[in-house]
Amino acid sequence: MHKIALLGTGLIGRFYTMSLLNFRGKDEIKVVCAVTPIEAKTFADEFNIPRWTDDIAVAIRDPEIDTVIVGLPNHLHKKAVLLAVEAGKAVLCTKPLATSGSEALEMLESVEKAGVYHGYLEDLVYTPKTLKALEATHKGALGKVLWARSRESHGGPHSDWFWTKELSGGGAIMDMGCHCIEIARNFIGKASRPIEVTCWADTQVHPIEVEDHAVGLVRYDNGAIGQFEVSWTFRGGMDLRDEVSGTEGTVWLNHWLRTGFELFTNVGQGGYVAEKAEGDTGWLFPVGDEVGALGYVAMFMDMFNSMDAGKAPKETFYDGYIVNTIIDACYKAAETKRWEPIEIQKWRSDGLASKSETVFKDYDNEHYLIKEERMPNGNLKIILKNKHTGEISQKIKE
Numbered sequence: 279m280h281k282i283a284l285l286g287t288g289l290i291g292r293f294y295t296m297s298l299l300n301f302r303g304k305d306e307i308k309v310v311c312a313v314t315p316i317e318a319k320t321f322a323d324e325f326n327i328p329r330w331t332d333d334i335a336v337a338i339r340d341p342e343i344d345t346v347i348v349g350l351p352n353h354l355h356k357k358a359v360l361l362a363v364e365a366g367k368a369v370l371c372t373k374p375l376a377t378s379g380s381e382a383l384e385m386l387e388s389v390e391k392a393g394v395y396h397g398y399l400e401d402l403v404y405t406p407k408t409l410k411a412l413e414a415t416h417k418g419a420l421g422k423v424l425w426a427r428s429r430e431s432h433g434g435p436h437s438d439w440f441w442t443k444e445l446s447g448g449g450a451i452m453d454m455g456c457h458c459i460e461i462a463r464n465f466i467g468k469a470s471r472p473i474e475v476t477c478w479a480d481t482q483v484h485p486i487e488v489e490d491h492a493v494g495l496v497r498y499d500n501g502a503i504g505q506f507e508v509s510w511t512f513r514g515g516m517d518l519r520d521e522v523s524g525t526e527g528t529v530w531l532n533h534w535l536r537t538g539f540e541l542f543t544n545v546g547q548g549g550y551v552a553e554k555a556e557g558d559t560g561w562l563f564p565v566g567d568e569v570g571a572l573g574y575v576a577m578f579m580d581m582f583n584s585m586d587a588g589k590a591p592k593e594t595f596y597d598g599y600i601v602n603t604i605i606d607a608c609y610k611a612a613e614t615k616r617w618e619p620i621e622i623q624k625w626r627s628d629g630l631a632s633k634s635e636t637v638f639k640d641y642d643n644e645h646y647l648i649k650e651e652r653m654p655n656g657n658l659k660i661i662l663k664n665k666h667t668g669e670i671s672q673k674i675k676e
């Protein structure tokens with residue numbers, strides 16, 4: 279059983295609490311922290327949490343707690359993590375881990391040096407659909423993954439600090455690119471090293487300093503490509519989609535607007551529909567179990583079960599650090615309009631990246647098989663390449 283200090287009682291604090299209260303039946307939030315005492319107290323009263331404070335250090339040093347969950351604006355993650363390390367408490371931090379790769383590295387080194395348990399709260403790799411898709415992918419259902427595309431777009435975030443560069447560290451790439459990058463990395467395989475990026479980013483709609491729209495490509499050392507598409511300009515709710523294709527298969531995941539639950543109402547259904555829904559009349563796309571569908575429940579199961587088992591969770595500060603280094607390169611590439619290298623100072627790999635793996639298929643000793651297709655007339659067309667001469671030819675089987 280863990281006793282938790284929850285830092286931040288905003289959108290993510292609420293989702294985390296809703297997940298934790300129904301989680302394992304063992305863990306308890308003992309203290310919450312928000313920017314004002316009234317916000318902290320109101321939240322504590324709502325969820326029967328015994329103590330509340332507006333002081334991050336007081337919450338972390340609370341003698342009863344053993345685990346700190348950081349759900350604060352991005353610029354406060356490092357401060358909270360370093361205080362947790364100083365207090366010797368396990369620390370679970372929301373995404374993005376930090377506002378830059380160098381800040382993330384400092385946080386990673388700090389938890390590792392102190393030997394405190396750490397988890398990176400990247401919920402979107404824990405959605406029930408993603409977990410199943412990842413399992414199938416890792417068992418080889420897609421063959422070698424070639425392209426992992428992930429999209430998160432909506433009309434923009436719900437609090438002022440997201441829109442302010444000094445507090446958020448960046449716009450849509452920082453806020454949502456972090457999800458998409460880590461989703462792609464999970465499908466492509468964490469043993470593959472991300473090498474370089476190219477990225478388009480712009481501020482198309484909002485009067486802000488940071489980007490509200492971006493598309494980027496992340497190239498991995500095994501030849502795979504991760505593609506992210508993030509926007510704070512999208513209208514119609516929150517579009518959360520992943521598409522992964524490999525040499526033997528494809529997976530498409532739609533997490534939010536098309537989940538199989540569609541409701542039409544001319545008069546409204548009384549308020550909140552789903553995160554980032556734009557209204558409550560007309561065609562609506564509610565979500566049956568938001569905290570489950572977004573991965574929070576499975577994520578906390580992994581975080582706490584792994585802690586109890588004395589092993590690392592699926593997502594650690596190391597993963598958060600890698601994501602931050604990729605984001606740094608994206609910002610650079612968006613400015614230079616070139617491919618930019620990803621500067622990873624602490625790359626860890628067991629050397630499994632499949633750089634030299636060939637994906638060519640033999641047809642016979644003389645030929646590679648390029649493609650087979652059944653044509654409208656019923657014939658089978660077979661496209662071949664001669665291994666010695668390089669000649670491309672076709673055979674037709676009736």
Ligand SMILES: NC(=O)c1ccc[n+]([C@@H]2O[C@H](COP(=O)([O-])OP(=O)(O)OC[C@H]3O[C@@H](n4cnc5c(N)ncnc54)[C@H](O)[C@@H]3O)[C@@H](O)[C@H]2O)c1
Nearest residue numbers: 286287288289290291312313349350351352372373374437
């Ligand atoms: N899917 C996800 O994993 C997900 C979703 C949303 C947000 N987040 C992340 O969670 C973090 C918080 O985002 P949010 O949407 O909950 O923001 P929010 O604006 O809804 O809430 C922020 C919370 O932090 C508190 N806070 C701010 N400054 C503070 C201070 N100095 N001391 C103590 N408390 C302070 C506020 O009182 C509030 O409770 C961000 O890092 C964001 O990226 C993650």
